[in-house]
Amino acid sequence: MSRLVMKFGGTSVANIERIRNVALHVKREAEAGNQVAVVVSAMAGKTDELVAWCSEAAPLHNGPEYDAVVASGEQVTAGLLAIVLEEIGIPARSWQGWQIPILTTDAHGSARIESIDGGEIVRRMERYGEVAVVAGFQGMHKETGRLTTLGRGGSDTSAVAVAAAIHAERCDIYTDVDGVYTTDPRIVPRAKRMERIAFEEMLEMASLGAKVLQVRSVELAMVYKVPTYVRSSFDDPAAPGAGTLICSEEDIVEQPVVSGIAFSRDEAQITLRRVADKPGVAAGIFGPLAEANINVDMIIQVVSDDTTTTDLTFTVGTADYERARNILESRRGQIGYADMQGQTEVVKVSAIGIGMRSHAGVAARAFRALAEKGINIRAITTSEIKFSVLIDEAYTELAVRTLHSLYGLDRAA
């Protein structure tokens, strides 16, 4: 007997018929003797409807009220799934975030979970064999008692956090794909589903653009060592197929040098020309951006023709691009630069693999291969288990396919 968390996203619970299908997946696990907690998202489209009402009500709506409105979607799904489970003979009850409680920070709209009391859920699993159906995406602020939400995709995080709190052996994330792929199969048809991927690799994949899981959920899974299994809710509930297990690297026997290729179009490049090359100038540029909550990612500095100045290039998320330019424009006098240039049609392509730690020259091979295809690299960042290159967006598919083949990730035809 195991204790499991099963998480189902919005498309998996889009209507009552699909909720019935979800119930069959839960039934399979419960009847196999497992203790089960299920975490659900809002029915597909419902969160968008609620968000649209908030935006119509006021362009800059009040955070706590936004959360009170938006959290209602998951509450509905949790109740409906509990009804269906009871109907097919599986004892179940729904739990809203505040009932457990799931306590969070007060960062309304993007709160972080601080603690979950799993005691009562476990007690009822053991005493009544009851399935706990937990509303994802939501919690309660620990001091004010007001509802909070965890940000888009937050139900993944809820699921992993609940799994940690009830000491589950595994967290199964049911989604509309059957696992994590070596890269996006829409771009590389020969991408393969991975059997296993290490937490660290998955964290990089998610951070660098793979959309299968919320970054925060992978962080939590890594910290609490919750084996997390990504699988398809559209499989036959009686005979589901395999997915991808995200686990500790010790549990992965064969470690390729590169496990996957991720890419993100959500990048914009800003270049400041002829910045005075003197101490404190970087602080003068990046300090105001940090204060405005703008994350700066890649940074490169090139000494210009004139040796007393330098050219500074860096990237920000596309959503922050205009705001970042305005801030820098308004501080042009203090910073002192000759010209500001920008480019939003760029993409960051990354290769991730824990095997890089023990293999030298992995990135160098990539730079060569990309150069051979005539792809110009605008910026590079590297870390222990990944490297990223910033290139023109037009070359996205070519670059991803090139790297995917280069590191031997293509499925046999």
Add this chain to the structure above:
Amino acid sequence: MSRLVMKFGGTSVANIERIRNVALHVKREAEAGNQVAVVVSAMAGKTDELVAWCSEAAPLHNGPEYDAVVASGEQVTAGLLAIVLEEIGIPARSWQGWQIPILTTDAHGSARIESIDGGEIVRRMERYGEVAVVAGFQGMHKETGRLTTLGRGGSDTSAVAVAAAIHAERCDIYTDVDGVYTTDPRIVPRAKRMERIAFEEMLEMASLGAKVLQVRSVELAMVYKVPTYVRSSFDDPAAPGAGTLICSEEDIVEQPVVSGIAFSRDEAQITLRRVADKPGVAAGIFGPLAEANINVDMIIQVVSDDTTTTDLTFTVGTADYERARNILESRRGQIGYADMQGQTEVVKVSAIGIGMRSHAGVAARAFRALAEKGINIRAITTSEIKFSVLIDEAYTELAVRTLHSLYGLDRAA
């Protein structure tokens, strides 16, 4: 300065535009220096949508889960109205039933409020001038901590209960009509809006078929002596018209003998022919109906030709009619009757007025007037401040108009 509760129903908050209009009503009262709590229903149609999902999920759904799903509608409206109020400069925050808390019995789907802690709401009114926006229709079971709902129209009850809890001077029920009428104006165009009506009269009006307020809300208003003002949310928020004040009878100067005429088509008649006229037979009939939670209303017993038996006629709600017949059919042997007859095309017409206490012969005038119109009376019940007659449904309009004129309720043409 007064403390007020304002309640808005589903059609008044059907979309953001109407919620904005509601906010202007609230603004008017807040800017006049009043401390305001607002109670809101779900947006029109939302509760029906949620109920339909529950029914699709399972024909006999689990009560606590039904409540968890259905209570979400009011939560959404409360958050949206708080957003709009803040947007127009009125400090506001939303409250869900469990946050206040509003504690109820565990009769899921039709729970009764047991207590409301108004302390924090009042504290915030006094300290911050904050408007409390309360989700109607919902509460929390005092022991399990699960959500409960109060039954259809329950937001009226929430409003009156909140008014009692925060010691409000008045509870304003904003609805889609501009007050309580002497009878349904769709049937009697010359029906008049009452300026005032006593709690006891309103309770009878609501119990006997007038749909303007939930019966339970009037009971509460009477018990806690909360003056309750029924008025239109579609009035110009800047210059609202008058409505109907429900108040203590001492506050009504001119008391007519009959204040209003109500009618209910939700009646069905059952007649048992030749029931043995012996002790205990009534218990044998009405006991099993009571056990099945079937309310029996009017009862008449007529000795039949044969003096050892009697004919027994009584009424039940139309929803219980088939079930009542089945119960009586299955006990035919024990009860001992010759024949069972039934009739669903009947209507109960009632005249209500606290003035009846001090005037004799009020009902007798009605029986005469109805007889003159050729209307056959099937059953009669009377109490201190009302009488009701059961007649063929086809005569509804004629009977209502006849009584409305008879007691001088017609508006001058």
